[in-house]
Amino acid sequence: MRHLLAASVAVLAFAAATSVRAEEGMWTYDNFPIARANQTLGTNIDQAWLDKVRLSSVKFGGCSAGIVSGQGLVMTNNHCVATCVANLSTPQLQYGETGFTPKSREEELKCPGATAEVLTDITDVTARMHKAGEGLDGQAFSQAREAEAGRIETEACGNDPKIRCQVVSLYRGGQFKLYKFRKYSDVRLAWAPEDRAATFGGDLDNFSFPRFAIDAAFIRLYEDDKPVETPVHFAWNPNRPTEGEPVFVTGNPGATQRLLTQAQLMTIRDVVLPMDQLIASELRGRLIRYSEEGADQAFIAMDPIVGVENTYKRGLGRMRALTDPAFMDQLAGQETAFHRQVAESEALSAQVGDPWATLAAIQPVAREMYAPMALLEGGTGMGTTSVAGGSQLFQWARVIVRGAQERAKPSDQRLSEYADSRLPAAQSGLFAERPTYPELEQIRLEWWLSKTREWLTVDSPHVRVLLGRESPEQLSARVVSGTKLADPAVRRALWEGGLAAVQASDDPLIKYVLSIDEDARAVRTEWRNKVDAPTARASEQLAAARFAVYGDAVYPDATGTLRLTYGRVEGTDVPGQRIPAFTTFAGLWDRATGAEPFNVAPKLLAAKDRIDPNAVMNMAVSSDTIGGSSGSPAVNAKGEIIGANFDSTVLTQRNAYGYDRNVNRSVIVTTQAVTTALRDVYGMDHLVQELGAATNQTPARRARR
Amino acid sequence: MRHLLAASVAVLAFAAATSVRAEEGMWTYDNFPIARANQTLGTNIDQAWLDKVRLSSVKFGGCSAGIVSGQGLVMTNNHCVATCVANLSTPQLQYGETGFTPKSREEELKCPGATAEVLTDITDVTARMHKAGEGLDGQAFSQAREAEAGRIETEACGNDPKIRCQVVSLYRGGQFKLYKFRKYSDVRLAWAPEDRAATFGGDLDNFSFPRFAIDAAFIRLYEDDKPVETPVHFAWNPNRPTEGEPVFVTGNPGATQRLLTQAQLMTIRDVVLPMDQLIASELRGRLIRYSEEGADQAFIAMDPIVGVENTYKRGLGRMRALTDPAFMDQLAGQETAFHRQVAESEALSAQVGDPWATLAAIQPVAREMYAPMALLEGGTGMGTTSVAGGSQLFQWARVIVRGAQERAKPSDQRLSEYADSRLPAAQSGLFAERPTYPELEQIRLEWWLSKTREWLTVDSPHVRVLLGRESPEQLSARVVSGTKLADPAVRRALWEGGLAAVQASDDPLIKYVLSIDEDARAVRTEWRNKVDAPTARASEQLAAARFAVYGDAVYPDATGTLRLTYGRVEGTDVPGQRIPAFTTFAGLWDRATGAEPFNVAPKLLAAKDRIDPNAVMNMAVSSDTIGGSSGSPAVNAKGEIIGANFDSTVLTQRNAYGYDRNVNRSVIVTTQAVTTALRDVYGMDHLVQELGAATNQTPARRARR
Known part of the structure; x- marks a missing residue:
């Protein structure tokens, strides 16, 4: 404790100088503050350590993961393989219920459509990107930028299916970097526990600590039908972690909004979060009732409910952050200090202008346009509402329709997501083989159509285009019952048939998406002209000001790309209570009531006598993470993996807007818990062996009463 | 138009002097600004006019109504008789579908449990009430006040079942008045249109204008099985209204929060509305999906869905008001001006202290306690969330349990709602004979239990009391399937059996309510001590300050008691558009698509050729109303009834916090439309005759194509 306090004092002094506090920051690998981390934590990491950790880190869809053996074995969270597990399951064979426990590599099954990537190179392309947008405004500005990014990506990667290139905007346009990834397109499921073992406590315990969840799973990278050789990987450390020990978390945090101005945050507080949350809550209600209609419905609705509840609970934490007077005063104070420093420098003011005023002037438009943009087009970059309520069939139809339209143009004139x-x-x-469930699709579409009609009002021209004279109930029933897009062969034929095939199609969903496409594109164009492009320009000026004032001792907002963050294994003090850093299996047995969601998964419960009750299940760390960090390897100072990040707490959701050392905690499933599960519960001895997971502790094999 | 503009200028000058703008205010009948209304509108009303209008005004449950014949006939809104219609209907005989059209008085049916009241006397009891609370704090303060109110009511009314007495707090404790009502306990349904005729456009058109809804119905007051003689009543004016004509609206607006401080409003913005709205949205989703499971479910869910959607949409309008920077700046400016006037007077400051600071200091506690109080006990006076999700069976069980416990005490020591x-x-x-639907009851209870667990968190001691080791799903299914409280005879026996019967009952719902009662009462006590009582004390000081600064040229917040408000028949200007004051039947035919909710009710549609297309259906007026004003008679300067208030617009929802002349519009169904419906659609000739509704227009009986 004394050691920690001493460190904190040093940190406060540092914070005052840079506006960044110790353990704050989701740092890029090419600007990681090595010296400062070593100083704060008493560690001794270096560039070689960084390189090895980076090359052992994996991006897996919207999640993170880490390579843990020389044969392409990768650990992530169970919730990150939920879609894969659902895709591989049927109502008759539900791996979510039983766990997925192949007895050998031959039984590992391919996750439909899944890919995994390792970041191999980072190159600065800021100058080129800034030049592309020079002197342009609105749609022309965005288009030129996107076209340039597409050109850079194609030049660097060509058509090599094993490489992916991505131009990444950092510091909200302050920097642009070309990220090059080694890409693996054959990812197989190697182990998943029973769903309840990973989700004990369900939505109620989600975003909370203490936690008792083995939210881990293994996938394996394949190429040419063989496991990929991965000589660079994390060493597996199956031992009990130590309170206070340094922890690094390496992964792909999704999105933070820490560089937003107060005016922008008010738009999120007043408009974005209320709409997102209110309509998500209704979808949740529809899905919950649907899940109660029968066993099949319960199976079909399970994954969607978990998804909605997770997003909703995160949003609730954010609403609370933005309406917490003390927290908001703190953010406002930081902005005022920064703004004052800019205003006091005549040269800097002349250079960057007043981006705060520009951004404030954009907000009335953004407030007005958020609902149509989010509901009709998606991709606002502000909230979680997505077009068509997440209907898989609709998404496919839109990709088919737009893909055909866009591929008919030169790459640099396309919508950015269809660039070569x-x-x-x-x-x-x-083309992925994924099951779809017509009732679920209809619930999503009906809900989306009815919410769009409600939020844009029934007399909106958009709504007339969207519905014609049909009701949401009629329209959704008609297109879902009539479409053939559930069949991958049909989708492939339409994709390969191009514009002619699309225009000739009598598939009702294709025809429907075609009929609303022009209107949705117009909304997107208006949004780019009036919100996106001017925001991007002003944000770049703000970034320039920030670099001028703080140098590179600031980190960029999270953007779903690889970051490294550091902290310690540590509990929390909440009023009247000290929450310890660890939970154990003994705590799980105590918390179990037998009633959902506090029922222990059957295989886990059956193994109770074989499990060391003192083994650590989950731990809290102070490292700075956010959604997307799911599955991120937690690494010790020696570069060994000691766990996988899978959650944080509701209070930590303020993390989107600012780091709060007092409450910020990430929640980690330990390698000790995973080793226990593999060995004592699920009989995955071949994986235990592959991990070299001999522990320095004797597993408890005594009987407990 | 010129006339209106001239009036507005006068009004602005007046507003500056008093902080109240012309046409603003839901005035009590004993402080109605007769001279000012006459001056603003060019009318000539007097005390006799006021008395007659008051004695023709009816409180009908949470709605308002007006007596329109000498034989106890009363007009209100169709949505005000929705519960009655639902109670009288069965899945086989749905009056909502067919309309309720008795051919004579003998066929009029009693609305179970319904009562109607006319306000006969108002007496000032401020001194007595203030004295009762002198020198007391917290629970003791509230208890003493409530006991005194109970004594005053009993002294004035005794046990006469035809009279009800109520001590009404006005100006948030600035005044107390004893209201004495003539009460009618036999209220029968005399006419209701097809539900769709009253709700054309459904939730989408709710809270909007233009509207096309015949949201009217008739009830009749009975006593001794005979219609009540009502010599004082409104004369029925079936003629087309005139744009710009003066309108008075007399009714019982439910609750406004205009006298709240900014600190109090922030609690509503940040805590109350978000929780209320978010959880209501989920209930809505559950009910919508339930309604899609079959025809019976659709019937059962219809009324609850309408109720939830109405409350939700109103709440959405309020969220928008409280996050509208311009509107909030205006309110803040008014508060600042008032506060300054108080601060500048040393004497006044010494007298009233700093109630703003006191109220601000209460807010952190109110924020913390809102969720447990609203969810476990209800009656926060701040939001719309109610205990047990509106489960009828639960409400009965609680009345039985608490009624038994409380009746064992002297009247002045009871919970206030059980005073003699x-x-x-x-x-x-x-004792009312009302149908209950087990599936609906279970949906409500399950939702309530799960939301309570979610908002208070699973580890809350309250939640442990509420759920024990059961899940919300298990518990709600168990108590609903096991309870016998749906049977009125069972309820009556338990009520009459008193505490012994309740304690001996093995009814699972009675046992459950008993098991959670102590905890819920403790929450209520804490709320009264820490929020209610100190708020009441500070609000009284604020009221004293307000009287000192503004005299009685201010009106009290709405409290569900009789008020009179005035304005004009008038359209609105919204950006880029003039919305006229009237809609006609021709507009209805235009708007109809045939798809729900834009399908015209069958009988109404069948009568199309008999209906004058130019007859006015609905009109907008600038009078100051709010929820609870539903059914309020709209009266012209001669005291004739020309319509019934039934709605306002979403923008008007800011009305809860302040009157905005530019956007505030109440929506009225005209007597012309009602006359048309009675005569040309529903064949209610005996009512037309009773109303003396010969019009000065010839109904159009020409054919239209």
Whole structure:
């Protein structure tokens, strides 16, 4: 404790100088503050350590993961393989219920449409990107930028299916970097526990600590039908972690909004979060009732409910952050200090202008346009509402329709997601063999249509285009019952048939998406002209000001790309209570009531006598993470993996807007818990062996009463 | 138009002097600004006019109504008789579908549990009430006040079942008045249109204008099985209204929060509305999906869905008001001006202290306690969330349990709703013959239990009391399937059996409510101590300050008691558009698509050729109303009834916090439309005759194509 306090004092002094506090920051690998981390934590990491950790880190869809053996074995969270497990399951064979426990590599099954990537190179392309947008405004500005990014990506990666290139905007346009990834397109499921073992406590315990969840799973990278050789990987450390020990978390945090101005945050507080949350809550209600209609419905609705509840609970934490007077005063104070420093420098003011005023002037438009943009087009970059309520069939139909329209143009004139360098991603999602459930699709579409009508009002021209004279109930029933897009062969034929095939199609969903496409594109164009492009320009000025004032001792907002963050294994103090850093299996047995969601998974419960009750299940760390960090390897100072990040707490959701050392905690499933599960519960001895997971502790094999 | 503009200028000058703008205010009948209304509108009303209008005004449950014949006939809204219609209907005989069209008085049917009241006397009891609370704090303060109110009511009304007395707090404790009502306990349904005729456009057109809804119905007051003689009543004016003509609206607006401080409003913005709205949205989703499971489910869910959607949409309008920077700046400016006037007077400051600071200091506690109070006990006076999700069976069980416990004490030591003067109301609700639907009850209870667990968190001691080791699903299924409280005879036996019967009952719902009662009462006590009582004390000081600064040229917040408000028949200007004051039947035919909710009710559609297309259906007026004003008679300067208020617009929802002349519009169904419906659609000739509704227009009987 004394050691920690001493460190904190040093940190406060440092914070005052840079506006960044110790353990704050989701740092890029090419600007990681090695010296400062070593100083704060008493560690001794270096560039070689960084390189090895980076090359052992994996991006897996919207999640993170880490390579843990020389044969392409990768650990992530169970919730990151939920879609894969659902895709491989049927109502008769539900791996979510039983766990997925192949007895050998031959039984590992391919996750439809899944890919995994390792970041191999980072190159600065800021100058080129800034030049592309020079002197342009609105749609022209965005288009030129996107076209340039597409060109850079294609030049660097060509058509090599094993490489992916991505131009990444950092510091909200302050920097642009070309990220090059080694890409693996054959990812197989190697182990998943029973769903309840990973989700004990369900939505109620989600975003909370203490936790008792083995939210881990293994996938394996394949190429040419063989496991990929991965000589660079994390060493597996199956031992009990130590309170206070340094922890690094390496992964792909999704999105933070820490560089937003107060005016922008008010739009999120007043408009974005209320709409997102209110309509998600209704979908949740529809899905919950649907899940109660029978066993099949319960199976079909399970994954969607978990998804909605997770997003909703995160949003609730954010609403609370933005309406917490003390927290908001703190953010406002930081902005005021920064703004003052800029205003006091005549040269800097002349250079960057007043981006705060520009951004404030954009907000009335953004407030007005958020609902139509989010509901009709998606991709606002502000909220979680997505077009068509997440209907899989609709998404496929839109990719088919737009893919055909866009491929008829030169790459640099297309919508950015259909540029040559992005087509493989679009295509692999489209061709994946994924089950769809008509009732679920209809619930999503009906809900989306009715919410769009409600939020845009029934007399909106958009709504007339969307519905014609049909009701949401009629329209959704008609297109879902009539479409053939559930069949991958049909999707492939339409994709390969191009515009002619699309225009000749009598598939009702294709015809429907065609009929609303022009209107949705117009909304997107208006949004780009009036919100996106001017925001991007002003944000770049703000970034320039920030670099001028703080140098590179600031980190960029999270953007779903690889970051490294550092902290310690540590509990929390909440009023009247000290929450310890660890939970154990003994705590799980105590918390179990037998009633959902506090029922222990059957195989886990059956193994109770074989499990060391003192083994650590989950731990809290102070490292700075956010959604997307799911599955991120937690690494010790020696570069060994000691766990996988899978959650944080509701209070930590303020993390989107600012780091709060007092409450920020990430929640980690330990390698000790995973080793226990593999060995004592699921009989995955071949994986235990592959991990070299001999522990320095004797497993408890005594009987407990 | 010129006339209106001239009036507005006068009004602005007046507003500056008093902080109240012309046409603003839901005035009590004993402080109505006769001179100012006459001056603003060019009318000539007097005290006799006021008395007649008051004695023709009816409180009908949570709605308002007006007596329109000498034989006890009363007009209100169709949505105000929705519960009655649902109670009288069965899945086989759905009056909502067919309309309720008795051919004579003998066929009029009693609305179970319904009562109607006319306000006959108002007496000032401020001194007595203030004295009762002198020198007391917290629970003791509230208890003493409530006991005194109970004594005043009992002294004035005794046990006469035809009279009800109520001590009404006005100006948030600035004044207390004893209201004495003539009460009618036999209320029968005399006419209701097809539900769709009253709700054309459904939730989408709700809270909007233009509207096309015949949201009217008739009830009749009975006593001794005979219609009540009502010599004082409104004359029925079936003629087309005139744009710009003066309108008075007399009714019982439910609750406004205009006298709240900014700190109090922030609690509503940040805590109350978000929780209320988010959980209501989920209930809505559950009910919508349930309604899609079959025809019976659709019937059962219809009324609850309408109720949830109405409350939700109103809440959405309020969220928008409280996050509208311009509107909030205006309110803040008014507060600042008032606060400054108080601060500048040393004497006044010494007298009232700093109630703003006191109220601000209460807010952190109110924020923390809102969820447990609203969910476990209800009656926060701040939001719409109610205990047990509106489960009828639960409400009965609680009345039985608490009624038994409380009746064992002297009247002045009871929970206020069980004081002697309030017992008849509790009892008549309990004994009413109302159908309950087990599936609906279970949906409500399950939702409530799961939301309570979610908002208070699973580890809350309250939640442990509420659920024990059961899940919300298990518990709700168990108590609903096992309870016998759907049977009125069972309820009556338990009520009459008192505490012994309740304690001996093995009814699972009675046992359950008993098991959670102590905890819920403790929450209520804490709320009263820490929020209610100190808020009441500070609000009284604020009221004293307001009287000192503005005299009685201010009106009290709405409290569900009789008020009179005035304005004009008038359209609105919204950006880029003039919305006219009237809609006609021709507009209805235009708007109809045939798809729900834009399908015209069958009988109404069949009568199309008999209906004058130019007859006015609905009109907008600038009078100041709010929820609870539903059914309020709209009266012209001669005291004739020309319509019934039934709605306002989403923008008007800011009305809860302040009157905005530019956007505030109440929506009225005209007597012309009602006359048309009675005569040309529903064949209610005996009512037309009773109303003396010969019009000065010839109904159009020409054919239209």
